[in-house]
Amino acid sequence: MANDLHTLTIHExxxxxxxxxxxxxxxxxxxxxxxxxxxxxxxxxxxxxxxxALADAAAADATLAATDDRATLPALLGIPLAxxxxxxxxxxxTTCGSRILENFMPPYEATAVGKxxxxxxxxxxxxxTDEFAxxxxxxxxxxxxxxxxWDLTRVxxxxxxxxxxxxxxxxxxxxxxxxxxxxxxxxxSLCGVVGMKPTYGRVSRYGLVAFASSLDQIGPLAKDxxxxxxxLNAVAGYDPRDSTSMNVSVPDYRAALTGDVRGLRIGVxxxxxxxxxQPEVEQAVRTAIDALAALGxxxxxxxLPNTEHxxxxxxxxxxxxxxxxxARYDGVRYGLRHPDAETMxxxxxxxxxxxxxxxxxxxxxxxTYALSAGYYDAYYLKAQQVRTLLKQDFERAFERVxxxxxxxxxTTAFRIGEKADDPLSMYLADVFTLSLNLAxxxxxxxxxxxxxxxxPIGLQLIGPAFGEETVLRAAHAYEQATDWHRQxxxxxxx
Amino acid sequence: xxxxxxxxxHIAHLARLELTADEIDQYRRQLSDILDHFAVLAQVxxxxxxxxxxxxxxxSVMRADTMQPGLSTExxxxxAPDQQDGFFRVPAIFGDDADGE
Numbered sequence: 001m002a003n004d005l006h007t008l009t010i011h012e013x014x015x016x017x018x019x020x021x022x023x024x025x026x027x028x029x030x031x032x033x034x035x036x037x038x039x040x041x042x043x044x045x046x047x048x049x050x051x052x053a054l055a056d057a058a059a060a061d062a063t064l065a066a067t068d069d070r071a072t073l074p075a076l077l078g079i080p081l082a083x084x085x086x087x088x089x090x091x092x093x094t095t096c097g098s099r100i101l102e103n104f105m106p107p108y109e110a111t112a113v114g115k116x117x118x119x120x121x122x123x124x125x126x127x128x129t130d131e132f133a134x135x136x137x138x139x140x141x142x143x144x145x146x147x148x149x150w151d152l153t154r155v156x157x158x159x160x161x162x163x164x165x166x167x168x169x170x171x172x173x174x175x176x177x178x179x180x181x182x183x184x185x186x187x188x189s190l191c192g193v194v195g196m197k198p199t200y201g202r203v204s205r206y207g208l209v210a211f212a213s214s215l216d217q218i219g220p221l222a223k224d225x226x227x228x229x230x231x232l233n234a235v236a237g238y239d240p241r242d243s244t245s246m247n248v249s250v251p252d253y254r255a256a257l258t259g260d261v262r263g264l265r266i267g268v269x270x271x272x273x274x275x276x277x278q279p280e281v282e283q284a285v286r287t288a289i290d291a292l293a294a295l296g297x298x299x300x301x302x303x304l305p306n307t308e309h310x311x312x313x314x315x316x317x318x319x320x321x322x323x324x325x326x327a328r329y330d331g332v333r334y335g336l337r338h339p340d341a342e343t344m345x346x347x348x349x350x351x352x353x354x355x356x357x358x359x360x361x362x363x364x365x366x367x368t369y370a371l372s373a374g375y376y377d378a379y380y381l382k383a384q385q386v387r388t389l390l391k392q393d394f395e396r397a398f399e400r401v402x403x404x405x406x407x408x409x410x411t412t413a414f415r416i417g418e419k420a421d422d423p424l425s426m427y428l429a430d431v432f433t434l435s436l437n438l439a440x441x442x443x444x445x446x447x448x449x450x451x452x453x454x455x456p457i458g459l460q461l462i463g464p465a466f467g468e469e470t471v472l473r474a475a476h477a478y479e480q481a482t483d484w485h486r487q488x489x490x491x492x493x494x
Numbered sequence: 495x496x497x498x499x500x501x502x503x504h505i506a507h508l509a510r511l512e513l514t515a516d517e518i519d520q521y522r523r524q525l526s527d528i529l530d531h532f533a534v535l536a537q538v539x540x541x542x543x544x545x546x547x548x549x550x551x552x553x554s555v556m557r558a559d560t561m562q563p564g565l566s567t568e569x570x571x572x573x574a575p576d577q578q579d580g581f582f583r584v585p586a587i588f589g590d591d592a593d594g595e
Contacts, residue, residue, distance in 0.1 A: 103573075104573055105572065105573060107565055107569040107570065107572060107573070108565070200549055200550065201550050214547060214548050214549070240557070243552070243555065244548070244550060244552065246550065306538075308534070309534065309535060309538060312531065312532035312534060312535050313535070315528065315532070316532065316535075323509060327510070330510070331575055332574075332575070332582050332584055333570075333573070333574060333582055334573035334574065334575075335573070335575070336575070337575035337576065341585060342585060343585050343586060343587075344584055344585050344586065344587045346585070347584065347585055348510040349510050349511060349512040350512050352509075352510055352511050352512070353511050353512030353513060354512075356511070358517075361511055361513070361517070361521070362521060362524060362525070364509050364511065365502070365505050365506065365509060365511070365521055365525060366525060366528065368505050368508050368509040369501075369505050369525065369529075372504075372505065372508060378536070379532070379535075381545055382535050382536070382538075382540060383535065384545030384546055384547060385538075385540035385543040385544070385545050385546075386535055386538050386540060386543075387545070387546040388540075388543050388544060388545060388546040389538070389540070389543060391546055391549065423524055423528065424527060424528060424531060427528075438546075438549075439549065440549025440550070465549070
């Protein structure tokens, strides 16, 4: 048993910690040993702080020992977690996968991370990401590419690929990522884990390094739906330090997992089953929808007619916001400053030219163009107007259905290098995920099968704004009826 | 939409990005392809549609104007590439050596 503690889910480990069967130190040591054993191959972590993690674990054990009524303790007490390297964690560098922040030590901590600490979680380290969360494969990380634990020659998805790969290979019990256009759900799908994008405004963005401020949202990656609910419980809620966090009550998401979907109306959007998608993906997702129907859900075909416009809208709105957000990297207050710059002007251009990678520069250029004089109306304003139409599509759909079911990704994990030279084909990897961010919905990806090569397939469940309970309930009911979430990659065989 | 080298140089200037000649050529081709792909938006009738900048019904909020602790000077300067006397130190902005605008 002792050697396998890293394979536990959060809720399993929480029960064992409370019964006294295991300690957080033993659990954390098992996970750290697992990291030593496999992360040379997976490359999920950018930074690890084992001493701090073991100190946090010892503190959790002391709390457990000093508490008689352990049922009142927070669910994440003593649980080792990983954090995507775009969230500021005190005592750990925040690089955002970029050279421009190579030695940046954050002067304050993200609200979401502070909430995890307050819940007693053990923070293991920072996970790899595409640079500034811009990408779908982690290949845009300035440091290295993370490998998919199911097939080390393939990408884990992105941008939260480090977090997804760490969860899938038992190098943490759960993790957090960020989702601007699919960056939690798509890697969750490609790595065979659960990943949730909460509603915009559900989780504070304070201390999250901004990519596209109207779209970014922090979300959990987990081994099963129950764990995702526990992780969301810990971070959800209003934060006066984020003016876009919503002051609405936070339900107990675990309590929403009733296992009952009888009468739940599930919409299946015809626009999400397209030519060119992998046939095994369509088949697995349709089989999953049949399984939900067999559990008593009512399946309804729906239409989201503006779906084809989501990709251009996203790749105008997100880069436009990014081009403004990333203006702060000017070599003055923090981050890289080009050593050869002799003037202030050169300081800006040389620092940014050398510090940003190709995809970040491409998006800054695209966004700057869309916002520039003469093109603003044709591109940026037009995209914002079509964004309204996308939002209306979902509003109309949610008058008829409670949840929408569709694929998370049109394909399973692709090979490292396969799309690296073709930005447009890489952008298409997010075609099923990005409309949620634009419309302000919540969504989740969970495992629903494997292709012939043994690669995981993800089912995406979409809810209306602040509909996380319904999405989690449907996901959990499906999960209970299947065993996809119990499959784990065999890293030794590769 | 076909961008010229001049277009790309102008965008790079606005974005304060120093690009190599190879990068300029690459971005000219890639951004032209991407914008071609996005031309589909022009066909959508949005004449009566308001733009969405945020999905939330955001309103300004007020709070009491009370002093709260912030970052210390030391913490604020901890990541500075260069500093002097409690300030960020930068190359000259004005003068003969400052190739600004």
